[in-house]
Amino acid sequence: MKQMKTYTKRDWHNPEQLTRQQVGGGSRIMRFTEFERNELLFRLADNSRWVTDSNSELGPCREWIGAISSRGRNNYKSGYGTLTHETVSYSAHRISLFLSNPQFDQSLHVCHKCDNTLCINPNHLFAGTARDNIHDMISKGRHSHGDDHFSRKYPHKMTRGEAHVTSKLKNEDVLNVRALYASGMKGADIARKTGLRPMHVSKIINRTIWKHI
């Protein structure tokens, strides 16, 4: 069986460290025969239409009207067009850039000049680093934050408290700490009694952590 490497959150905070397998939002490396490239070109054309009211400087966008990926790494809904070729799904805009320039460095992300994530016009696309893409996204306000963030939209899907793999505490321990505090015991004494670090106790009491219970 093939050994899979699990990537940690830290990998995503150091985009330069990302390996080739992780690039482009987890896209596969594209290698197609000429026949496949022709077929893909037809499918791209079939599943998109010109949008005339878009960015005039860059020229019209070619907007994807086919399937849209439901899960991205940064946003719950990434909003990128997707197409499947021989059971592997690819981002439509990545395929589009590849077909117009098969030599582009696939270790890079494919970013939009036009800020239209559904656009597959190769003239509106450029290959950039993960950092370019993230900065590009944040500067254009496309990243999820506040009430749009995954943790607020889908709170029931978040791993919190004792369900979290690194949790050493149980719900009852936390409630116990808060009960002791409510009964008038000082934080330092609670720390001594429970064996927790004082800072940890203070965070539990102030609900900086374990605020869901």
Ligand SMILES: [Zn+2]
């Ligand atoms: Zn465009």
